[in-house]
Amino acid sequence: MELIVWDGEARYGLPSMDLKSLQMMAYIKFSGAPVTIIKSSNPFRSPTGRLPVFKCTDGAFSDFNQVATFLRKQNFSCDYELSPKQCSEVVAYEQLLLEKLYPALVYLWWVEPKSYYDVIHKWYFSSMPFPHKLWYPRKYHQGYCDLINSMFDDPDDNQLVETELHKQAQECLTMLSNRLGDREYFFGRSPSTLDAVIFSYLALLLKVDLKVPVLQNHIKACPNLSRYVSKTIQRFFPSG
Amino acid sequence: MPSVLLTDSISVELGAQEPWPNDVKLFQQYEVEQILLPDNANCLAVQAFLKMCQLNHTLEMRGNAEHMSPSGRVPFIKAGAFVVAELDPIVAFVANKGVTLTERLDTTQKADMRAYMSLVSNVLANAELYVSWVDPATYEDVTKPRYGSVYPWPINVFLTRQKRNQVVRRLRVLGWQQKTLEEVYNEVEHCCSALSERLDRQDFFFGKRPTELDALVFGHLFTLLTTPLPDNRLATIVRSFSNLVKLCQVVERDFFEKTNGGGSSSGNGEGDYDKLEDLNQLPM
Numbered sequence: 001m002e003l004i005v006w007d008g009e010a011r012y013g014l015p016s017m018d019l020k021s022l023q024m025m026a027y028i029k030f031s032g033a034p035v036t037i038i039k040s041s042n043p044f045r046s047p048t049g050r051l052p053v054f055k056c057t058d059g060a061f062s063d064f065n066q067v068a069t070f071l072r073k074q075n076f077s078c079d080y081e082l083s084p085k086q087c088s089e090v091v092a093y094e095q096l097l098l099e100k101l102y103p104a105l106v107y108l109w110w111v112e113p114k115s116y117y118d119v120i121h122k123w124y125f126s127s128m129p130f131p132h133k134l135w136y137p138r139k140y141h142q143g144y145c146d147l148i149n150s151m152f153d154d155p156d157d158n159q160l161v162e163t164e165l166h167k168q169a170q171e172c173l174t175m176l177s178n179r180l181g182d183r184e185y186f187f188g189r190s191p192s193t194l195d196a197v198i199f200s201y202l203a204l205l206l207k208v209d210l211k212v213p214v215l216q217n218h219i220k221a222c223p224n225l226s227r228y229v230s231k232t233i234q235r236f237f238p239s240g
Numbered sequence: 241m242p243s244v245l246l247t248d249s250i251s252v253e254l255g256a257q258e259p260w261p262n263d264v265k266l267f268q269q270y271e272v273e274q275i276l277l278p279d280n281a282n283c284l285a286v287q288a289f290l291k292m293c294q295l296n297h298t299l300e301m302r303g304n305a306e307h308m309s310p311s312g313r314v315p316f317i318k319a320g321a322f323v324v325a326e327l328d329p330i331v332a333f334v335a336n337k338g339v340t341l342t343e344r345l346d347t348t349q350k351a352d353m354r355a356y357m358s359l360v361s362n363v364l365a366n367a368e369l370y371v372s373w374v375d376p377a378t379y380e381d382v383t384k385p386r387y388g389s390v391y392p393w394p395i396n397v398f399l400t401r402q403k404r405n406q407v408v409r410r411l412r413v414l415g416w417q418q419k420t421l422e423e424v425y426n427e428v429e430h431c432c433s434a435l436s437e438r439l440d441r442q443d444f445f446f447g448k449r450p451t452e453l454d455a456l457v458f459g460h461l462f463t464l465l466t467t468p469l470p471d472n473r474l475a476t477i478v479r480s481f482s483n484l485v486k487l488c489q490v491v492e493r494d495f496f497e498k499t500n501g502g503g504s505s506s507g508n509g510e511g512d513y514d515k516l517e518d519l520n521q522l523p524m
Contacts, residue, residue, distance in 0.1 A: 088434035092355035099358040147413040153312055159243075167244045175351040 001035045003028060003067075005052040007127055008039065012207040015237040017123065019105065021052040022200035023064050029236040030191040033076035041127040043136065068193060078192050086187055090194045096172065101201050103151060104169035104215060107161070109204075110144035114211035162212075170218050176202075177222035184231075191232070202229045254322075256336050261320045264297040266290070267305045268315045273389050274303065276382075277467055278368040283315040285459025286327050290317075291495040292450050293339050303390030331452050341451045349446055353453045356438060356445070360453075363431040364460045366416045367424050367474075373407040375421055377470045429477050432461075436481040443490060450491065457484070458491040 005021035008014045016022050016039070028035045035054075043051040047060040054060065054067045061067050071077065079087065109120050124137040149155040152164070176198060185191045186198065206219045206229050219225050268283040269275040275283070290297050297317065302308065309316040309325045316325035324333045334340070342350055372383045387403060388396025411417040416424070435457060444450045445457070461484055464474045479485060 084437050085440070088437035089352060089355065091430070091434040092352070092359040092438075095362045096355040096358040099362055143413075146409075150410045150413045163244055163247055167248070170244060175347075175354060178347040179351045181348075 001033070001054070001056045002038055003035050003052060003054050004038045004040050004046065006039070007041045009123065009208075012209070013233065014203060014207050015233070016052075017204075017208075018051065019200050019204060020062075020064060022203060023196050024052050024054065024067055026191075026196035026199050026232070026236065027064070027068060027071070027078065027193060030078040030196055031071060031076040033071050033074070041124075042129055042132055044132050064197075078190070078196070081190065082187055082192055086192075090192065093194055094197055096175075097197060097201055100168040100172035101205075103148065104165040105201060105205060106144045107148050107165050108210055108212060108215065109208075110141050111148050112162070112210075112212060116141065119208065119210055166214055169215055173215070173218050173222065173225065177225050180224050180228060182224065185228075195232070199229065199232050203233065251332070252336050256338075258320055258337075260295050260334075260337055260339070262296065264295070264317055264319045265300045266297050266315055266317050267300050267302055267308060269305050270301045270303060270390065274386055276386060277372045277463060277469075278365055279306075279314050280467065281365070281368060281460040281463040282313070282327065283459070284462055285456045286315050286317070286330055288458050288491060288495060289327065289331065289341075289452050289455035290334075292341060292452075292455055293334060295334065295339065327452070327456060341449070342446075344449075345446055345451070353446065353451060356435065356453050357456055359431055359434060360456050360460055363427050364464075366411065366414060367428045367431075368460070368464075369407055370411060370416055370419070370424050371421075371469070371474065373404050374411065374417060375471075379404070381470050425473050425477060428474060432478060432481050432484060436484050439483050439487060441483065444487070454487065454491060458488055461485075462488045462492065 003024055005016050005025055006018035008016045014022075016025060025037060028037070040051060043049065046053040046062075047055070048062040050062045053062050054070075056070060058070055061070065068077075079090070082090070108115055110116055121137050121141070124140075125133050127133075128136060148161065152161055155161060180186060185195045187194065191199075202219060202225055205215050206226060208216075210216065219229075266283075266287065269279060271280075287297075287299070305314050305316075306312065310323055311325040311329075313326055316323055317330060319333070322333065324330050342353065345353065371378050373379055384400055388400045390396075391399060408417055419427075439445055442448075444454045446453070461478050464478050465485070465488065467475075469475075
């Protein structure tokens with residue numbers, strides 16, 4: 001079984017620069033599955049056309065839920081200790097993050113002009129091989145712009161869009177901080193699927209220095225969240 | 241730089257100045273001929289929420305309610321000088337006036353409540369939009385005739401097509417348009433299973449008194465149970481979770497039947513009540 005993910009960036013201390021890659025890597029480390037992780041920066045050769053991609057006997061998957069289902073069938077899961085009610089909470093929190101945090105992350109990375117051109121585009125452009133670097137970053141940028149535009153009736157009003165996205169994201173981060181409290185992980189002493197998902201969002205928002213650092217500062221202002229990210233990286237991704 | 245604190249403090253300042261007015265109106269499309277599955281769900285959810293808070297309001301039906309709304313979506317309320325659309329802003333508006341259903345919840349429970357509300361908004365709402373606008377059978381038989389029923393030809397054709405393009409584009413960026421109908425039904429089942437697990441044997445999701453989550457779940461599930469569609473799979477899926485059906489019956493009995501004496505004020509239609517009670521006798 002192998003997992004091919006986007007490359008990380010040692011400067012930021014991140015094992016991978018991509019949200020879904022981090023989620024899958026975290027899930028695999030938490031469940032202890034014997035999967036080889038290969039870093040790449042070219043989605044062209046991937047069987048599904050996207051990264052990350054998980055190659056196994058059942059085929060190639062790029063969707064987190066499909067990978068989790070396959071690993072569970074092989075008896076590798078990090079949710080053994082969860083009750084059915086907690087499993088339903090995992091489903092609900094995934095949707096909460098998708099509704100409130102994902103748009104802000106996507107906006108800050110791919111749509112907001114200063115951060116996109118100076119940080120993200122530069123990283124992708126320098127990591128990817130020619131000629132793919134000329135096409136992929138722009139394609140992602142366009143896709144995410146469409147996503148943000150579909151969410152707002154007046155997408156040209158940047159101030160309104162930014163304020164609304166940040167408001168939702170900050171509320172969500174505060175809720176996560178309150179929910180985590182003093183615990184080590186969200187459901188007790190060992191990490192679960194929910195931790196894999198939340199960790200990926202927090203790591204990207206915290207570690208990458210963007211030109212609009214509002215959410216990064218918000219996470220730094222919640223000490224339990226920053227501690228949660230650092231401990232997880234230290235414990236499960238010591239070499240990056 | 242975004243000014244989150246400024247916008248928040250402005251809305252609190254403006255909202256808190258007056259108590260709940262006496263002549264609040266809730267606007268939606270015509271119940272019998274025009275309204276569609278997703279809009280009906282949202283309108284019912286807001287009505288349920290306002291009834292749970294015991295805030296008086298009257299129902300006004302307008303053919304162009306969607307275009308009157310400040311956000312382009314129904315329902316919206318007119319309270320004094322304020323026009324507020326959709327459940328979340330209405331909940332915030334009502335909270336600014338000091339009325340809330342969640343004061344006895346701790347922060348963890350409030351976070352859980354918000355998470356489940358996101359689950360319903362992301363999965364059930366998008367599934368309803370998919371079934372109404374992307375599934376060809378439902379679109380031809382139900383959506384197309386209903387959506388343009390209040391407009392003359394040829395504008396009804398243009399408006400329906402425009403709306404469909406808008407909805408399909410939105411579902412595509414969210415990753416829903418590419419799903420098959422079977423996958424959509426599986427998502428709905430997965431969502432209902434999570435809700436049913438959480439509700440367990442309680443009366444409401446958080447104890448003995450309802451919250452906005454109960455209102456939202458009621459709005460969506462009641463609509464799915466009582467709207468006749470070419471393919472009744474959605475109703476069958478919801479019906480298989482008996483505690484969720486019981487929740488709908490309890491909310492309906494406690495909040496909708498009591499105030500139905502006014503006749504025109506609660507526009508759910510007398511027929512709907514019989515349908516929910518006769519649920520077990522409906523042939524499948």
